[in-house]
Amino acid sequence: MIARIWRGITLAEKADAYLDYLRETGLRDYAKTAGSRGVKVLRRIQGEHCGIMLISLWDSMDAITAFAGENPDRSVYYPEDEQYLLEMEPLVRHYEIVDIADSNMLPPSS
Template sequence: MICRIWHGITPRAKADAYAAFLERRAVPDYRSVSGNRDVAVLRRDEAELTHFLTVTHWDSEESIRAFAGDELLKARYYPEDRDYLLEFEPLVQHFVVTAFEHSG
């Protein structure tokens, strides 16, 4: 299993709207791809900025490729992100999951 982590920063004043956008648009998009196991959107408010992380788990590089394209570490953005994000980090991080437990 592979964990893919993306980071973005918005102005604090736009953070609630961006969180709603991610829930409405990005999460269903991730979940629609075969091989996506789960999605978590994390938020941290700091003074005038808000940081977001999307943390996703995938079965394989092939399943990530179906979502992100052939450049596996290239960040994928939506056109609407221009309305919220202060910068566009070019890359995401991938980690091989060595232990994972899900209670459910």
């Protein structure tokens, strides 16, 4: 399994609207792509800025290529992203998932 990590920064006042836009665009496209195993959406508000990180999980690099196109290391952007994002990172990061710690496997706390 492969994790694809994308990061973006928006103004804190636009964060909720941008997350709604992500749900209509990228997150919807993730879900429609064969080999997608879901996505975690993280956000961190710091003063007037909001950092957003998407960690999507994929069966293979072929599945990622089906979503992202010929160069899977390139970020995928949608027409209105420029209205929200302060920076447009050109590349994403991919990591092979080698282990998963499942909280269901931990002993109950006393």
